[in-house]
Amino acid sequence: MLLPLFAALVAASTAVLIFAGGLVTSTGSGLSVPDWPSTYGWFMWAFPVSKMVGGIFYEHAHRLIASTVGFLIVVLAIWLGRAEPRRWVRRLGYLALAAVVTQGILGGITVLWYLPDAISIAHASLAQIVFCLTVTIALATSTGWKSGYIADPQGPRRIDDSVEAGLRSAKREGRHARLNTAPNDRTLQRVAIVTTAVIFVQILIGATMRHTGAGLAIPDFPLAFGDLIPPHWDSKIAIHFAHRVGAATVAVFIIATAGHVFAHHARRAELRRPAILLLVLLALQITLGALTVLSGKQFIINSLHVVNGALVLVTSLVLTLRAHRARFADTGSADAGSAQRDPVRGAGSRTRDDQGRSWTRRGARA
Numbered sequence: 088m089l090l091p092l093f094a095a096l097v098a099a100s101t102a103v104l105i106f107a108g109g110l111v112t113s114t115g116s117g118l119s120v121p122d123w124p125s126t127y128g129w130f131m132w133a134f135p136v137s138k139m140v141g142g143i144f145y146e147h148a149h150r151l152i153a154s155t156v157g158f159l160i161v162v163l164a165i166w167l168g169r170a171e172p173r174r175w176v177r178r179l180g181y182l183a184l185a186a187v188v189t190q191g192i193l194g195g196i197t198v199l200w201y202l203p204d205a206i207s208i209a210h211a212s213l214a215q216i217v218f219c220l221t222v223t224i225a226l227a228t229s230t231g232w233k234s235g236y237i238a239d240p241q242g243p244r245r246i247d248d249s250v251e252a253g254l255r256s257a258k259r260e261g262r263h264a265r266l267n268t269a270p271n272d273r274t275l276q277r278v279a280i281v282t283t284a285v286i287f288v289q290i291l292i293g294a295t296m297r298h299t300g301a302g303l304a305i306p307d308f309p310l311a312f313g314d315l316i317p318p319h320w321d322s323k324i325a326i327h328f329a330h331r332v333g334a335a336t337v338a339v340f341i342i343a344t345a346g347h348v349f350a351h352h353a354r355r356a357e358l359r360r361p362a363i364l365l366l367v368l369l370a371l372q373i374t375l376g377a378l379t380v381l382s383g384k385q386f387i388i389n390s391l392h393v394v395n396g397a398l399v400l401v402t403s404l405v406l407t408l409r410a411h412r413a414r415f416a417d418t419g420s421a422d423a424g425s426a427q428r429d430p431v432r433g434a435g436s437r438t439r440d441d442q443g444r445s446w447t448r449r450g451a452r453a
C-alpha cells in the first residue's frame with residue numbers, strides 16, 4: 088500500500104525537479120556555481136543559505152532538489168528490488184536509478200565544461216526520460232493498474248459492450264464494477280504510441296531551441312515576421328519554426344487520440360480522464376509557448392512551459408500504457424489469468440473488445 092504512494096511521490100518530485108531545472112536555464116544561472124559536486128568549495132548540503140543569492144540561488148537549489156530526487160529514486164529502486172514480484176517493474180526501478188545517476192553526471196559535466204550545447208540538450212532530454220520512468224513505475228504499482236479500473240457508471244453512454252455488460256451485472260449485485268481488462272484496441276494503441284513519440288520529438292526540438300539561444304529567433308506569434316512562413320531563414324529561425332510546426336503536429340495527434348477515446352471508450356474513466364487532461368494541458372502549453380515569445384522569455388512563464396511540456400508527455404504516456412494494459416503478461420493482479428477471460432469481474436466468461444469482437448486469449452481473435 089505504501090509503495091504506490093511512495094512511487095507517486097517520487098514521480099511528483101521529478102516534476103518539481105524539471106521546473107527547478109527550467110528556472111536555472113530561464114534565469115541564465117547555469118554557471119553561477121562554477122564547481123561541481125562541491126558548491127564554492129563547500130560540501131553541497133553545508134553551503135550557507137545566506138550565500139544563496141541571485142543565480143546561485145537557482146543553481147544551488149536545483150542541485151539540492153536533484154540530490155533529493157536522486158536519493159528518493161535510490162530508495163524506490165531498492166524497495167522495488169525487495170518487494171516487487173514483477174521483474175519488469177523491478178527492472179524499471181534499476182533503469183530509473185541508472186538514468187538519474189547519468190543525469191547527475193551530465194549536469195556536472197555541463198557546468199565543468201561551460202554548458203556545451205550537446206551536453207545541455209542531452210541533460211534536458213534525459214530529465215524527461217527519468218520523469219517518464221518514475222511515472223511508469225507509479226502507474227504500474229497503482230491499484231488501478233494491478234486490480235483493474237473502476238468502470239464509470241455515470242460516464243457518457245457509448246458503444247462499449249464489455250463495459251455495458253459488466254456495469255449491468257455489477258448494478259444487479261450492488262457493487263462497483265472493476266474492469267479486469269483494458270480494451271485491446273489496436274487503433275488506439277497505435278495512435279497513442281505515435282502521439283507520445285511526436286510529443287517527445289517536439290520536446291527535443293524545444294530543448295535544442297532553448298540551448299542554442301533560438302527562443303526569440305522569431306519574435307512574433309502566431310505569425311512569423313508578420314507572415315505565415317518566415318520570409319528569411321537561418322539555422323535559429325529554422326529550429327524555432329520547426330518547434331511551431333511541431334506544436335501543430337502534436338495538437339493534431341492529441342486531438343486524434345482524445346477523439347478516438349471519446350468515440351469508442353467513453354465509459355472507460357481510466358482512458359477518458361487522461362484524454363481530457365491531455366487536451367487541457369495542450370491548450371495551456373500552446374498558450375505558455377506563445378507567452379514565452381511575446382513576453383521576451385519571462386523566466387517563470389518560460390519554466391512553466393518546460394514543466395508543462397513534461398506533463399503533456401507523461402499524460403500521453405499514461406494513456407498509451409493504459410491502452411496497452413491488456414497486452415501486459417503480468418499486470419500484478421492477484422487474478423491476472425482471469426483478466427484475459429473476464430472484462431468486468433463477475434460479468435461473464437468471454438472478453439469482448441471495444442469494437443465488439445470476442446477474444447479468447449491475448450491478441451488472438453476468436
Ligand code: HEM
Pocket residue numbers: 113211212286289290293294295296297298300301302303308330331333334337338369372373375376377379380384389392393394396397399
Ligand atoms: C505541444 C506543444 C509544445 C510542447 C510539448 C513544447 C515543449 C517545449 C519544451 C519542453 C521546451 C524546453 C525544452 C528544454 O529546455 O528542456 C520548449 C521550449 C520552447 N518553446 Fe515549446 N512546446 C510546445 C509548443 C510551443 C509553442 C506553440 C510555442 C510558441 C512559439 C513554443 C515556444 C517555445 C520557446 C520560445 C521555447 C524556448 C524558450 C527558451 O529559449 O528559453 N512552444 N518547448
